[in-house]
Amino acid sequence: MELNDLKSEWGNIGGQGKTQANLEAMTKASQPLKKIRLRLLIEGACLLFFIVVYYDWFDGHQKTWEVNALLIIGVLFNLGNDILGYFSLRMPQSGLSVKESLSRYLMRVRRLSFYSKIASAGFLGSILTFYLSIVDFTPKKYLIVVVLFLILVATGYFTHQFWKRRITSLEQALKDLDE
Amino acid sequence: MEKQFLEIIHTHQKIIYKVSRMYRDSPEDREDLFQEIVYQLWKSYPEFKGDAKVSSWMYRIALNTAMASYRKKKPAIEYRGEFPEVLHKAEEPSVHDNEERLFQALKLLDDAEKAVISLYLDDLNYKEIAELLGISENNVGVRLNRIKTKLKKLLL
Numbered sequence: 001m002e003l004n005d006l007k008s009e010w011g012n013i014g015g016q017g018k019t020q021a022n023l024e025a026m027t028k029a030s031q032p033l034k035k036i037r038l039r040l041l042i043e044g045a046c047l048l049f050f051i052v053v054y055y056d057w058f059d060g061h062q063k064t065w066e067v068n069a070l071l072i073i074g075v076l077f078n079l080g081n082d083i084l085g086y087f088s089l090r091m092p093q094s095g096l097s098v099k100e101s102l103s104r105y106l107m108r109v110r111r112l113s114f115y116s117k118i119a120s121a122g123f124l125g126s127i128l129t130f131y132l133s134i135v136d137f138t139p140k141k142y143l144i145v146v147v148l149f150l151i152l153v154a155t156g157y158f159t160h161q162f163w164k165r166r167i168t169s170l171e172q173a174l175k176d177l178d179e
Numbered sequence: 180m181e182k183q184f185l186e187i188i189h190t191h192q193k194i195i196y197k198v199s200r201m202y203r204d205s206p207e208d209r210e211d212l213f214q215e216i217v218y219q220l221w222k223s224y225p226e227f228k229g230d231a232k233v234s235s236w237m238y239r240i241a242l243n244t245a246m247a248s249y250r251k252k253k254p255a256i257e258y259r260g261e262f263p264e265v266l267h268k269a270e271e272p273s274v275h276d277n278e279e280r281l282f283q284a285l286k287l288l289d290d291a292e293k294a295v296i297s298l299y300l301d302d303l304n305y306k307e308i309a310e311l312l313g314i315s316e317n318n319v320g321v322r323l324n325r326i327k328t329k330l331k332k333l334l335l
Contacts, residue, residue, distance in 0.1 A: 006281065006330075010300035013200075013278050014193035018213075020185045023192070026217035027181070032248065097313030098242050098294065105247050166249050173246040176291035177314060 036089065040082050047075050058130070067133045074126025081119035085112050099177045106170040113163035120159050124152040184224050187233055188217060194237045194301070195220075201285050201293045202245035215248060216241045234301060239311050242294050284333040288326060295322045296330075 018026075051072060054060055060068055088108055096104070128148050131141075188195075195216045199209040220240050227236050285293055291312070298308045309316045 007300050007302070009277055009281060010197075010297075013281075014196055018189070018192055020189050023185055023188050023217055024181070026214045027184075027221035030218040031211050031214055097311060098239060098246065099313030101239075101243050102247055169249060170247065173290045176289040177294075177312060179291070 033086075033089070036086050040086055043082060044079055047079050051075055063130060063133050067130050071126045071130045074123045078119045078123040081115050084115065088112055099174065102170060102174050102177070106167065106174065109163070109166055109170060113167060116163065117156070117159055120155055121152075124148075124155060128152060180224070184221060188220060188237075191233055191237055194234060195241055197297060198238070198241040198245050200282055201297060202290070204286075212245060212248065216244045219244045232307075235303065235307060235311055238298060238301070238303075242297075242312075246290050246294075280334065284330055287333065288329065292322060292326050292329075295319060296326050299323060 054071065055068070089112075128145070131145060131148060195213055198216065199212040203209045203212050220237060223240055285296065288296065291314075294312055295308060298311060303311070305316045305319045308319045312319075
């Protein structure tokens, strides 16, 4: 068998074909970006709601202003990271070779991964600090601290795994091109 | 601009179909990738000057999108390096059977090999393939020989 024999077969492949109207609809929105945007909206709404209510619901008036400020910074930093990620991933791919383009994309994903881990750790760390600043500990409050700490560890682990999978898949694609 | 873009994509949509077919396993994933490629093409269309071949531009964006976008991990499938007996026995395989066999064989190649063979089969020369992928012409030749050996084993 020669590769040339496959050329005619390859040329006949084409699926059922989309209409121009179908194709036009596809130019309107990217499915992955739609999902990210939805996640961003839900997460953003929850975080903003948290900022509005935390002072009354979680005794913000009993904490020092530094602890309150740290919590708000943690929340805003997390929100800012989500927005940065959205705009960074929505940039159209530049007109370079596939290898160059993938290398740049990998660098962007690595950077986002780093910021994302810092933002998650900062956010959960600020919540923990806020809660730990309560002086009168009871067994129930100790339990809450332990649960919060476990959530911190689990979130860190899943965030790390999520980014690791993405980065590994891009590294593999680049390795395939290099071989 | 949109009308012109849609005409180009409509005429050359086979490229998007083939890339989606090669890089994704399930029909849903292929449809998602197809949509994403069209979206990325639209976003990069203002940069397309027309001095490059339409097929090269489309392949560059399509391959970029297919290789860069994240694929959910699927249960491991064991490829045996050959096809079930029934496919060899068919006396007059239909066009669909041939297409299916070809894509089954292409699935066994890595991402870069899929890119090289698809460009080669669409009549791009070594220089064009090398420039588009960012590898050397010599590398293209070496890869094509390797792919040829693999496909020979699988399709004969």
